[in-house]
Amino acid sequence: MAENNNQGDQLDIELSEEVAEGIYSNLAIISHSNAEFVVDFVRMLPGVPKAKVKSRIVLTPQHAKRLLLALGENVSKYEDHFGNIEIHEGNQGFPMNYSGPIGEA
Numbered sequence: 001m002a003e004n005n006n007q008g009d010q011l012d013i014e015l016s017e018e019v020a021e022g023i024y025s026n027l028a029i030i031s032h033s034n035a036e037f038v039v040d041f042v043r044m045l046p047g048v049p050k051a052k053v054k055s056r057i058v059l060t061p062q063h064a065k066r067l068l069l070a071l072g073e074n075v076s077k078y079e080d081h082f083g084n085i086e087i088h089e090g091n092q093g094f095p096m097n098y099s100g101p102i103g104e105a
Contacts, residue, residue, distance in 0.1 A: 023041065023043075023054045023055050024043055024054075025041035025042060025043055025054055025055070026042070026043060026044055027041075027042040027043075027044055027051065028040065028041055028042070029042060029053075032061075032064075035060075035061075036058050036059060036060060036061070037058070037059045037060075037061060037063075037064035038056060038057070038058050038059075039056070039057045039058075039059070040053045040055075040056050041053065041054050041055040041056070041057075042054065
């Protein structure tokens with residue numbers, strides 16, 4: 001159970017087996033309007049010219065900012081424990097022709 005610090009109450013959160021397995025994503029596309037943020041989680045595979053959105057999350061601006069702060073806090077904790085996460089400046093995302101070696105049978 002997660003504790004709700006605002007009221008001192010506890011919140012019972014259910015996690016189904018299917019959702020607990022998670023969905024792999026290696027690209028996130030974020031857009032927004034005045035009322036909401038939309039985060040599309042995409043899976044791109046080498047040699048496949050088409051990528052699929054695997055999950056879409058819609059957030060209020062307030063929840064988007066809370067997510068930003070929570071991610072920042074968790075990245076800091078991760079780096080304290082495992083070391084600095086390096087971002088390679090030369091590759092700021094996947095090239096549009098993202099592909100790997102072509103397999104041969």
